[in-house]
Amino acid sequence: MNDILPDQTPVWQFLESSVKSVLAAYGYTEIRMPIVEQTDLFKRSIGEVTDIVEKEMYTFDDRNGESLTLRPEGTASCVRAGEEHGLLFNQTQRLWYQGPMFRYEKPQKGRYRQFHQIGIETFGMSSADIDAEVIMLSARLWQKLGIADAVTLQLNSLGSNEARAAYKEALVSYLSARKDELDEDSQRRLSSNPLRILDSKDPQTQLLLNDAPSLVDFIDEESRVHFTELCEMLDQAGIAYELNPRLVRGLDYYCKTVFEWVTDKLGAQGTVCAGGRYDGLVKQLGGRPTPAVGFAMGVERLILLLETLSAIPEAVKQPFDLYLAAEHKGLQTQLMVLAEQLRNELPNMRIRVHCAGLKNISSKARQSGAPWVVLVRSENDSLLANLWYNSEPTYDIQVNSLSGLLQQQQA
Structure with a gap:
């Protein structure tokens, strides 16, 4: 965890004010959630067998013996707050938040155990136009910050929860027969979070994946139409993207659209913004079925990118x-x-x-x-x-x- 010193805060304020102005132009309103939540919220939403829940959460018992956790991400907290205060059922919401998140990871440049995110979450809209909006919003922000030429949009569809489950079963069957050829991390994920193996950087594992079942062959027709409509909207808006069939998100609740904005200017830490659709999460946490889509961006990593590109205006300094x-x-x-x-x-x-x-x-x-x-x-x-x-x-x-x-x- 690190301090943000007085000579650094003007850059943070510049980034935050730029984000706020873009969000205001799109009609998003701010919500603020506590940084401590009941541990069960994240186990139910993120998934008990994910790396975050298994290894990275800061969890402790309070004086009443209740298990609490410093939030590792903002989506679950936002859903909990929306459901608790009656903001979601039969309504549409465009919300945003900012603040610290906590994960016990190996510290490295641009990644700390206390890190900061700015996120947006939209609820009650199931069509592809809201997927397009959140991507267009992020693209406009990169233009405003002067980093549009340094980031690339990667796009994929995970299909429905049922399609994703069927693909997961086929992938596990294929990789289980070749388990000894997988890297150690992928062997562990085979029984806990097999889709994350698609993210593996191990060359041998990537070779195995070349012949693995393809997610696109399992996509249901509704998700296929949804994704086609999204791509058409982005094409019409002039937003370039790369289709990445191996792009998955590390959290269990995603379905249909997933996307990441990546850069090659920061070495291995290349993702500056990521998100997608999570239509089943509200119901999973006890609410009525509610379509939802959103994203989160890492503030430290964006600031590092601004500094690397010398994109900070002199007036800010x-x-x-x-x-x-x-x-x-x-x-x-x-x-x-x-x-x-x-x-x-x-x-x-x-x-x-x-x-x-x-x-x-x-x-x-x-x-x-x-x-x-x-x-x-x-x-x-x-x-x-x-x-x-x-x-x-x-x-x-x-x-x-x-x-x-x-x-x-x-x-």
């Missing part, structure tokens, strides 16, 4: 517009009052007041990153302001003219 200091201690009270007046008159300007004595004013001003530096001095009972812009002397004016001048500069 510059923390202050104006650094305000006084020539001597006797002017400090007047300086503080002046700062408040400027904040009233220039609400969009960020102002930092020098409050550390009279030493090192120049170096502190440089450290702030502020392009404008103002030194207030007194002369013949008048207050004057010396202005520097990017370390160059620019103006020497009356203090009462300072606000108007800065307004002109902002314009």
Whole structure:
């Protein structure tokens, strides 16, 4: 788990504000869930034999002996909240959330045991147009962030739950006869989560999969039509994609559409956003049957991609517009009052007041990153302001003219 330091938070705020503006344009509303849930919620939704539940969850008993878990993902919590508060039955919802998730994994660059996700979940819409919308929304976000050329959309259909189960049975039968040729991780997954073997990076396992039953041969007709409609909408919208018949999601609740946005700029950690349809999850958790589709994006990984591509605007890195200091201690009270007046008159300007004595004013001003530096001095009972812009002397004016001048500069 890691700290996010003051020099890093402007980039997080830039990403978060960009996401919020896109979500607002699509009519999504925010929901906030607790980070602690009953353990059974994740066992029932994610699946007891998945890696997350078996090895990665932070689970503990509270003082009443109830098993609780720090949430490893947001979808199950969102479904639980929607069902608990009557948001789902016979309704359509477009929701989004953000916050920390927790998984006990080997830490690596861009992946921590406490990590952050921004997710969207939609409920009550079964047709392919909502699948298309969530993908179009994510594509628009990549455009806004300036990383569209660095990510690729991969797309697949898992079919209905029944079709997926039939395919799983055929895959297990094929691989069981060749178990000794599988890598160790895939041998373990054969009895617990066999579809994840399709994700294996082991070359020998991939060779075996070349002759394995194909998921496309098991897709039911309804799912096939649904997927065809989705692809047609993406084609018409000009959103490029790759069909990846081996793309599966690591959680048990997915059906029909699954997708990932991947990049080759971050080494092995290539997925920056992933999601799909999970029509059976609400019923699985005790609610009425409700179609649903959504995705989650990893904030740390997106920030790493922004940094790798040098896609962070310079304005994001510059923390202050104006650094305000006084020539001597006797002017400090007047300086503080002046700062408040400027904040009233220039609400969009960020102002930092020098409050550390009279030493090192120049170096502190440089450290702030502020392009404008103002030194207030007194002369013949008048207050004057010396202005520097990017370390160059620019103006020497009356203090009462300072606000108007800065307004002109902002314009």
